[in-house]
Amino acid sequence: MCAGERTGHNVLILGIETATQQVSVAIGGHEGVLGLFEVARGRRHAETLIPAIEFVCRQADITLDELGLVAVDVGPGLFTGMRVGLAAAKALGQALRVPMIGISSLDLLAFPHRRSDRVVVPVIDARKGEVFYAMYRQVPGGLQQVAAPRVGPVEELVADLLARSQDVLCTGVGAHRYREQIIDGFHCEIADTAFPSAGPLVQLAHARALREEWVSPADICPVYLRAPDARINWATRARAGTGGGAHRA
Amino acid sequence: MNVDVDGDTLILGIETSCDETAAALVMGGSDIVSTVVSSQVELHASFGGVVPEIASRAHLELLNPVIARAMVEAGVRDDRIDAVACTIGPGLVGALLVGVSAAKALALAWDVPFVGVNHLEAHLYAAMLEDPSVELPVVVLLASGGHTLLVEMREPGRYRLLGQTIDDAAGEAFDKVARFLGLGYPGGPAVEQVAHEGDPAAIAFPRAMRNEGLDVSFSGLKTAVLNHVRDHPDVDTADVAASFQAAVVDVLVVKARRAAAEVDAKGLALGGGVAANSALREAVLDACMADGLRAYLPSRSMCTDNAAMIAAAGWHRLRLDGPSPLDTGAYPNLRLTSTEPT
Numbered sequence: 001m002c003a004g005e006r007t008g009h010n011v012l013i014l015g016i017e018t019a020t021q022q023v024s025v026a027i028g029g030h031e032g033v034l035g036l037f038e039v040a041r042g043r044r045h046a047e048t049l050i051p052a053i054e055f056v057c058r059q060a061d062i063t064l065d066e067l068g069l070v071a072v073d074v075g076p077g078l079f080t081g082m083r084v085g086l087a088a089a090k091a092l093g094q095a096l097r098v099p100m101i102g103i104s105s106l107d108l109l110a111f112p113h114r115r116s117d118r119v120v121v122p123v124i125d126a127r128k129g130e131v132f133y134a135m136y137r138q139v140p141g142g143l144q145q146v147a148a149p150r151v152g153p154v155e156e157l158v159a160d161l162l163a164r165s166q167d168v169l170c171t172g173v174g175a176h177r178y179r180e181q182i183i184d185g186f187h188c189e190i191a192d193t194a195f196p197s198a199g200p201l202v203q204l205a206h207a208r209a210l211r212e213e214w215v216s217p218a219d220i221c222p223v224y225l226r227a228p229d230a231r232i233n234w235a236t237r238a239r240a241g242t243g244g245g246a247h248r249a
Numbered sequence: 250m251n252v253d254v255d256g257d258t259l260i261l262g263i264e265t266s267c268d269e270t271a272a273a274l275v276m277g278g279s280d281i282v283s284t285v286v287s288s289q290v291e292l293h294a295s296f297g298g299v300v301p302e303i304a305s306r307a308h309l310e311l312l313n314p315v316i317a318r319a320m321v322e323a324g325v326r327d328d329r330i331d332a333v334a335c336t337i338g339p340g341l342v343g344a345l346l347v348g349v350s351a352a353k354a355l356a357l358a359w360d361v362p363f364v365g366v367n368h369l370e371a372h373l374y375a376a377m378l379e380d381p382s383v384e385l386p387v388v389v390l391l392a393s394g395g396h397t398l399l400v401e402m403r404e405p406g407r408y409r410l411l412g413q414t415i416d417d418a419a420g421e422a423f424d425k426v427a428r429f430l431g432l433g434y435p436g437g438p439a440v441e442q443v444a445h446e447g448d449p450a451a452i453a454f455p456r457a458m459r460n461e462g463l464d465v466s467f468s469g470l471k472t473a474v475l476n477h478v479r480d481h482p483d484v485d486t487a488d489v490a491a492s493f494q495a496a497v498v499d500v501l502v503v504k505a506r507r508a509a510a511e512v513d514a515k516g517l518a519l520g521g522g523v524a525a526n527s528a529l530r531e532a533v534l535d536a537c538m539a540d541g542l543r544a545y546l547p548s549r550s551m552c553t554d555n556a557a558m559i560a561a562a563g564w565h566r567l568r569l570d571g572p573s574p575l576d577t578g579a580y581p582n583l584r585l586t587s588t589e590p591t
C-alpha cells in the first residue's frame with residue numbers, strides 16, 4: 001500500500017460508521033474532528049451514507065483527493081448495515097489509493113468513557129435476545145480491553161458482570177434496550193451514549209495512523225462474531241426474484 | 250453531472266444481486282473490454298440453494314479484488330472510466346447493498362456518474378452484447394432461477410412485458426426437481442446431465458396453459474414429477490429428468506414462438522441462466538429455423554449473471570435517463586415494467 005505524504009502527521013482521515021441503526025461520517029486529523037454528520041433514524045444506511053460523505057466533505061471544504069486515510073467501523077453490529085459502511089469504505093480506499101484502519105464498534109463506544117474509574121462495558125444489540133459486548137478499563141494513555149468481544153444472551157452478560165464484582169459502566173444501544181435486566185441483575189451505571197460514532201473513530205484512527213498501523217483495503221475484515229444463519233427461504237427468494245436457480249442467474 | 254454518452258464511453262459494471270460477484274468494463278454499450286465473474290456456487294452447494302447471509306459476506310470479501318482484476322485485464326487507468334453502473338434490484342437485499350454501496354463510493358471517488366441498473370433489463374442486453382447486428386424488434390425469453398419472462402424489445406430501452414410465470418420460475422422448477430431426485434445443486438446442469446441418458450418421451454408430464462396466452466406455470470409440472478416418482482418408485486431417474494426437461498422446454502418454446510408471431514418480431518433471443526440449457530437452445534434454434542426468425546443465443550457465460558450486461562444496460566440507461574442519484578438504495582423486489590402501454 002502506498003502511503004505517501006498524505007499519511008504523515010497532518011493526515012486527513014475520513015471515518016465511516018454504520019454498525020448500528022445510526023449512520024455516522026466524520027472527517028478529522030491532528031486538529032481533531034473537523035466535520036461530523038450523524039443520523040440515527042430515517043432512511044436506510046445505503047441511501048444515506050454516500051450523500052452524507054459528500055455533505056461532510058463539502059461543509060468541511062475538503063475534497064476526497066486530500067484524504068490520506070479511510071477509517072471504518074468493522075463491527076460487531078447489525079450485519080447488513082455494517083456491510084454498507086464496509087463496502088463503501090473499502091471502495092473509497094481502493095479508488096483513492098489510500099490505506100485504511102478498521103476499528104471495533106465496541107472500542108468506539110468505550111472511547112468517550114476513557115477517563116471513567118469504572119470497568120467500561122459497551123453493549124450492542126445483536127437481536128434474538130443476544131448482545132455483543134466487551135470490557136475495558138482505564139490505563140495511562142487510554143483504555144485497555146480486559147475481556148474480548150463476544151456475543152451471548154443478556155443473562156450471560158449479567159453473569160459476566162457479577163463475576164467481575166467491580167464498579168461497572170455499561171454503554172451502548174444494547175445496554176439501553178436491556179437496561180432493566182442489567183440493572184436488576186447487577187447494579188451498574190448506564191451511560192447516555194447509545195451509538196458508536198465516527199467522531200471517536202477518526203480520533204482513534206489518527207492515533208493509530210501516527211504509529212503507521214494501517215492496512216490495505218483488501219485486508220479490512222468485518223467482525224461478525226456469529227456464524228451465518230444458513231437457512232434458505234425459498235419463498236423470500238422467489239419473491240426477491242433471485243435464486244440458486246437451475247442455472248442460477 | 251453532464252455526460253456525453255457515445256461509442257467511447259467506458260463503463261464499469263458491478264453485479265452482486267445473488268451468488269456471483271462480478272465486475273466488467275464495457276465500451277460504447279457493446280464492446281466488452283474485460284469481464285470477471287467470481288462464482289460462490291461451491292459455498293452454497295451443501296445447502297442446496299443460495300444462503301443470503303453467506304452470499305452477502307462473500308460479496309464483501311470478493312468485490313474489491315474482482316473489480317481490481319477487471320481493471321487490470323482491461324489495462325485501463327481509473328481516470329479512463331466514465332461511469333459506474335450497478336445492479337440495484339431485483340435480488341437478495343443484503344447482497345445488492347454491498348454492490349450498490351461500493352459502486353456509489355467509486356463513482357463519488359472518481360467524480361463520475363453512478364447508474365442504477367435493473368438486473369432483468371440487463372439480461373435483455375446479453376444477446377445484443379455479443380451480436381451488435383441484432384435486428385429489432387426481438388422477443389427475449391428470459392428464464393432464470395428467479396424469473397421467467399417474455400419481453401418484446403423494440404429498441405434499446407424500449408420494451409414491453411408480454412408474458413411471465415404465474416408461479417415458479419423455470420430455474421426454480423429445475424432446482425426443486427433436482428433436489429427431489431437427489432441430483433444436487435445447482436439443479437439445471439444436474440438435471441440436464443442426467444436427462445442425456447433418459448427418454449424425453451417416457452413420461453407425458455402436463456404442459457400447463459400450453460395452448461393459450463403467453464403466461465406460463467411450472468408449479469403443476471413440479472407436483473406431477475413428485476407424484477409420479479412417489480407412485481412409481483422404480484422409475485428410471487434419467488427418464489424422469491428427460492421428460493421433465495422436455496416439458497419445460499416445450500412450454501417455453503411454444504410461448505416464445507407465439508409471442509414472436511403476435512408482435513411480428515424479426516428474431517428470438519434467450520437470456521438468463523436457464524438459457525444455458527442445451528435442450529432449450531436446440532429447440533429455440535429449430536423453432537427459429539421453422540418460423541423464419543433469427544435466433545440470438547448468447548454464450549453460456551452471457552446467459553448466467555455477469556457484469557458486462559450490467560455495464561451495457563448502464564450505458565443505455567445513462568444515454569436515455571442520465572445518472573442516478575447517490576441516495577439510490579437497493580430494491581429487492583424491483584420488476585421489469587413495460588416502457589409503453591401493453
Ligand SMILES: [Zn+2]
Pocket residue numbers: 248249368372393521522553554
Ligand atoms: Zn440474473
